[in-house]
Amino acid sequence: GAVVSQHPSRVICKSGTSVKIECRSLDFQATTMFWYRQFPKKSLMLMATSNEGSKATYEQGVEKDKFLINHASLTLSTLTVTSAHPEDSSFYICSARKDSSTDTQYFGPGTRLTVL
């Protein structure tokens, strides 16, 4: 299988606080993980590509200091939304790619963030 989990599935926080979202590949090692953001009834927007042991590559327009990504191991990547504001409220989805021989990304169940 290729199972990816995310925690938490839902989080509500106050404006100004930081929120950490975890993405884990449960039954495989993922050298690359991706973080997406999805607005209601919209497609997925790639935020950053995360490779284990190195700095994440952010897409244009995504603030590095706002969305901190850490990929400390082959099975775990974290996204920290720092000093969250209501406009950061969204559905955040991670994905993991098994290895270099395939481009298939397997997605986590997503985290719905609501910033009050």
Place this chain on the structure above:
Amino acid sequence: AQKVTQAQTEISVVEKEDVTLDCVYETRDTTYYLFWYKQPPSGELVFLIRRNSFDEQNEISGRYSWNFQKSTSSFNFTITASQVVDSAVYFCALSGPGYSTLTFGKGTMLLVSP
């Protein structure tokens, strides 16, 4: 630059009808990969299929079938005898060779009513 177009925003069908979701792509890569993902109301994207650019053989998996035609740059998805559980947003996606990222279409919302 890569681009994926899913012209159908929403499709409504009645159970047991067949439905085809269209996907047209643009890429300059000679090697590329095409995907379909299903996103039910729960939000999780479920991987359905991956097709390499050098393999134009159509594929059937149960009620699902995919028609890949390089001549028209299309990778259409057909659900036969649709069921209510098929209701979801379906995304077509494209990636280039190597360590490239996925380019998603805007998705097609399929609503299957009893």
